[in-house]
Amino acid sequence: MPVVLEPIGIIRSCFKEKFGIPRQPGLVREARARLELLPPFDRPEAVRGLEGFSHIWIIFIFHANRQGTWKPTVRPPRLGGNRRIGVFASRSGFRPNPVGISAVELAGLRFPGERAVLDIRGSDLLDGTPVVDIKPYLPYSDSRPAAGAGYAPAPPDPQLPVLFSSRAQAACRCYRPGDGTDLQALITALLQADPRPAHHRANPCRRGYGFRIFDLDVRWRVQDAAIVVEAIVAARDENSDPGRRPDE
């Protein structure tokens, strides 16, 4: 008995590709996004009372993954990418049912043209992500601060300092995203999480990396035990590949 879900909203976020996105929500508070509800779910009364909650659950679909390709085991980045664990012991998007849950901060509710829009912070969601539900976060039933968490007891420590070239710093001063994001703070937080594939962290190389946020390409490399943001330039095309490295 399959169950059919219909999107009730869409995420609009600065994350235009998977590479660079925080691996869990809440890690990068500077990451803002908005959730635009879709008709007929966008009526203001459908979110009445939500303004009293500081956090919400977003139940979403991993839409950028190929479907029909689940495997019983996955290799989470937290284990260096070379140990396999069960798909149900992971939060990987490659799962039998491509549903994700994300606890995010509710920064505000707006009703432009009588349609509900939620402003959120601490998002880990790709632009265009379909949302199938919103629930209030209830600390007394959702919060288990002492829960034992196997191979992922804490967020990864920031490992390398993040430095900006003067050119990149100037770009941060020039570009002001409409949603008030502090671009330099956002890029710093994203890079402190070190989005490189695990085998690159183990065997560092001087190759350049890039990811796209807003309509910008952020280009960086690892050099002398630091992550150096070399340039931030206007993205040239709409369809950038996840994980693409501009210097290759």
Add this chain to the structure above:
Amino acid sequence: MPVVLEPIGIIRSCFKEKFGIPRQPGLVREARARLELLPPFDRPEAVRGLEGFSHIWIIFIFHANRQGTWKPTVRPPRLGGNRRIGVFASRSGFRPNPVGISAVELAGLRFPGERAVLDIRGSDLLDGTPVVDIKPYLPYSDSRPAAGAGYAPAPPDPQLPVLFSSRAQAACRCYRPGDGTDLQALITALLQADPRPAHHRANPCRRGYGFRIFDLDVRWRVQDAAIVVEAIVAARDENSDPGRRPDE
């Protein structure tokens, strides 16, 4: 673009009807259940590594609700059942997409006949609930103990003492559920949450109530500022109505 989900498992629990079930997970630790994975998702390697986690998320379908009947507002029991809030500001099962999330304690993993079965505690799930996903609980991204929670900042206080007639007490001693549940402790915890409809709490009456757990009918009433369990008897039929009151 609708999304089709396929159940990966089924809940087997003592809760045979909605009336009496804890209103949120984690409130009644004595409530045990098992999650039986379905083929082809029941292979032991699909849960490898999960044994390191004390808590898991169960993503499930509210299967006992009529579908196609969502309304933009609901009346949560926490607000006395007479104030309407938005469906997305509630955890009600009557929602556009009937998906629920439940953080429960993982009490054990078993592999009878090479098929994965999870033993859980603190369940609020109806027997037969279809499960569409299992995820490890990650305290660093899922736990927000200080989250502000609008109209539901804390679980309802236990309001009335729960007393057992000598007949009911004897029944608790005789009936030993196979999963090791302490029946008297479970019934006490369920009744301390006071499952009566809000308008009955406001205007108490001496009518009897009943709910079904395991294959037992638990019959109780409110009397002299206490909840009195009068009898625990073998259930007579398989299809009991939710909220049915045996004395009516």
